[in-house]
Amino acid sequence: MKETQQIPAETPSGPRARLLELSQVRGVSLAALSELLGRNPSYLQQFIRKGSPRKLEEQDRATLARFLGVGEEELREAQENSYTKAGRTRDAGDWVDVPRLDVGASAGPGRVPGSEAAFDTFRFSRRWLAEQGLERAQLSAITVEGDSMEPLLNNGDEILIDCSPRPFRDGIHVVRLGETLMVKRVASAGPGRVALLSQNFAYPPVEVAVDEVTIIGRVVWKGGRV
Incomplete structure (x- = not known):
């Protein structure tokens, strides 16, 4: 029946x-x-x-x-189909509220992100941000997932990403490759190509064309349990 x-x-x-x-x-x-x-x-x-x-x-x-x-x-959900800057840094006098986004960036083989809604905030001293050169940064916080960036970034660490538009330079970035959001060291690999590098040498480098990858933002700070 x-x-x-x-x-x-x-x-x-x-x-x-x-x-x-x-x-x-x-x-x-x-x-x-x-x-x-x-x-x-x-x-x-x-x-x-x-x-x-x-x-x-x-x-x-x-x-x-x-x-x-x-x-x-x-x-x-509609917002799951693309990385969106769901929250904006908010000023509160001597403090700046940075949105924590409900999304993880894989430090492993990669994953499709979940919802990008802001579910909480980190509050930073405006003076501290200025000391770090981040007073004009467009910041959001997300979680690291996986072990490929160890020991620099560990599973469960929260990282601040500066999404301000600026010329590319080598460094640790959150990137989108296809539908996957990852945190990797991004380095130039010749004309029109970049390499996505892991800190954990168990993970081999991945080389792709520049137009295959979208750089979401530069990782500028990390926090996690000791």
């Missing part, structure tokens, strides 16, 4: 609405899709009706997209 689809009390939007639509068109229940993911049968019902979880895990999203025959981007 075919299971009746439960419609949420509130009209879903974005990827929730698209997932519900696709499940109805394909004639497959949300419970069955949840089980496909190895989740409990109510998992996707909760996602659509109550927004819990807030967003689908990358692996779950990829599995659903393959099964339903659509591009993965159809099941992402």
Whole structure:
């Protein structure tokens, strides 16, 4: 007997609405899709009706997209499809609030970023920023994921990125390669090419054409647990 689809009390939007639509068109229940993911049968019902979880895990999203025959981007929030400067540095007298973005930059093989919404802030002394040469920087904070930049950057470290437009120079940057956000040392590798280098020598260099990579910002500070 075919299971009746439960419609949420509130009209879903974005990827929730698209997932519900696709499940109805394909004639497959949300419970069955949840089980496909190895989740409990109510998992996707909760996602659509109550927004819990807030967003689908990358692996779950990829599995659903393959099964339903659509591009993965159809099941992402709009802001997940591109890195956005979701927050702006805010002045508060002698202090400057820097947004912490809900996104990780891989220091491993790379990953597709999640939501870029600001969920918190770091507060820095305006004097300290000036001492670091960052008084005019366009700063945001994100988390390092993976071990390829160890010992310089460790998994879980939070880094400040200066997204101010400026001429490129070699250094540690957050970059986008395809749909993947990474933190790497970026160095010139001849005309029209750059090398993405890891600090951990277990990871080989990656050389790409300049037009294949987008430099999001320069890493200017790090913080993490001792």
